[in-house]
Amino acid sequence: MASLTGTQRLVVTIAVLASFVTFLDGTVVNVALPAISDELGGGITTQQWVVDAYLITLSALILLAGSLSDAYGRVLIMRIGLIAFGIASVAVAASVDPLMLIVARAGQGAAGALLVPSSLALITATMRGEIQARAIGVWTAFTTAAQLVGPLLGGLFVDFLSWRMVFLINVLPIAITLVLLSRLKLPEHPRGAVVDWASGVLCAAGLGALVFALIEQPRLGWGSPAIWIPAVAGAALLIAFLVRQARVTAPMMPLDMFRVRNFGWGNLATLFVYAALSLNGFVVVVYLQQGAGLSATAAGLANMPVTILMILLSSRAGALAGKYGPRIFMTAGPILMGCGALLLLTVAIEFNYWWQVLPSMIVMGLGLSLTVAPLTAAILGSIDESRSGIASAVNNAVSRVAGLLVVAMISTIVGGMLDLNGFHSAALVTAGLMAAGGIVSWIGIRRIPAEAAAAEADV
Template structure:
């Protein structure tokens, strides 16, 4: 198998670094939540909003960002996103109270929405076939590694410095990416594609209203006007968004893409798998501190086996899927993760990381390594490179919305309190979601047709 060329390695490096900051910032906060709650107050509701404020704008605007990437150029949109993300990160670190923190997190998510689709689209637009699958495998290993290493880095800052420094970790990768971008040699040329701003508003406001209702309903109940009115409004606006997508000439989310078998079924699998990953990541980071009594660093170290296995195996899994097809990997991987989630049911009042958590992390790490790169390659490899930006945006939006909704429903899932019983409830739900992801993959995913090109596609 020929190694990646120098330009291909540069593309992958830029894509990894640009995505790194959004993936890292989405998870590094997890182990900082107890410290944020202690300093600023607000309990579990503040913890949910710190996570979901970021995910709301990231999820809602990532489709708009995909269209902007296709319309105005991936490099230009990536550069704007990097600068805005850095500024928002500083605002988060300086927040004096929960409200300012949540607002700054929402702005951070909006900037992050510009980064992920434009960065991954660089790979899908400039490489095809087995080379693309291998490159996506490398991208997946490091970006998912950033997600999983985030809690460890966050824990170190919380225990030995301040939770505020957690949000400044991304300054260095932002600076390096801005330095490398001009060396890519890609000239952005506007395509004249019309941007559907109204659809972006419908999606953002609809998601925000629905998530508000899901987070706040445990305190007021579904019958309270302050809950059911936003809930119904959110559903109506999201329905209007979908209807509008079917009627627009240049929609934010082209519904015809879902008629492509691997794209449609792959995104359904993404919904279940990433909901499970988000739920598991949240409860592990918080319960190991508040329930098991570990420090923030120790809680962050709990996920280190997943990080190591992802870095070691994900690139290989991407190459295997390129040769043998993604179906088996996307089936076996989630089922392994379901087994890993069920192993967390062994966690008891007499807590032992080595016997109760570590086996689950190893099994989940193996399953995750087999799943993520083949999943991404199956979805994006099914779409023509000219629509790679919007396809990447849709897939990332699906994964973010999955995490957004499951975190919003956290109080309902755990029974109001993240104690041992709530932790076990979350493990059952995680396992069920993973099993659904594996079943959907087996039913829907097929091996793609042989590509016409296996090398790099010249940059426009």
């Protein structure tokens, strides 16, 4: 990245490390779920809540955090998020029962919400055009690798130390990021403290109620008032949230941004692709332990081909997308990942990783490498720099909500039990979601010249 200035290199490093913390913690937990369930109890329902408690607050508050980032300055918000995330991580590691663990995970999600939009906004605020696409490619390679290497690190900690230590992995990157952040000197121009707190409450309450209904529905049934009342209330609160966004002067999620073609269609593609990634990430790691009988470390190692391919290819894909446009990459990548998901249908009772899982991981890794950097660049590059914080927050919120909802529906998708049939059902759903992401990208994504992006963002 010789074309970047020293300050831009520092920005990319800080953005990578700050995002690494949240992306790592969002996936490292998957491999620890069986060990958590063995020690604290609760079965698949508790496992779903451990994942979704983090995603509820992260998804709901990441929009608010985007506004805070633009209102008070990205560096300040990032610093607060790093410190809060460290404190919440210690609380997770010290949990003595499922309730304490779930509450602490929600705290982690709230702190993580402050990190991702502010970190990516640092890149979009200091770089444009092909340089920005290349920088986002580097950011994507390492942050996505954090998601993919998380199961391996988690497996090693679970097998040789404790599942509690899994949540302390991020202490070192937090400390390093805080030091580097103190050295970053950027002129920040906060727009003022106009933050829509009421919308934050509507979004968080709506998502929380809806997810509660989806997770508990297989146990209680849709006919139970404990299910349909939260479901209806959650949907009503989310509708109220959208109505409010159209009316307030400083919305958390400016709906006019969705009139920008690449932003609107790109976020729809994000919804499908990240729902599929979340479903696949949860099901594969847990099934390899509980169904195929692998150790936590071996289950984590299963994802290494994807990680290696992401590190090797993602930056290059981002640069090529900046040169040739993102449409072909965002179409071919998800469809290729869908083919990789279908290869998981070869998994049988007589389990063999090398013939049944490895081919899928290789194909998924190639597809993911083609997809993520062009997707991020297409969406954020279409929005003016002055709204980079909220644009990043919206895109990240979409990806988190996608994961949140699909994890809440896992019991329904796998038929209540993650056995071989349930595993195959999840693979089919994953393939369908990936295909939808590719089709949406082909229909909606267009190459926008850098000089025209700002004009379209103001439409």
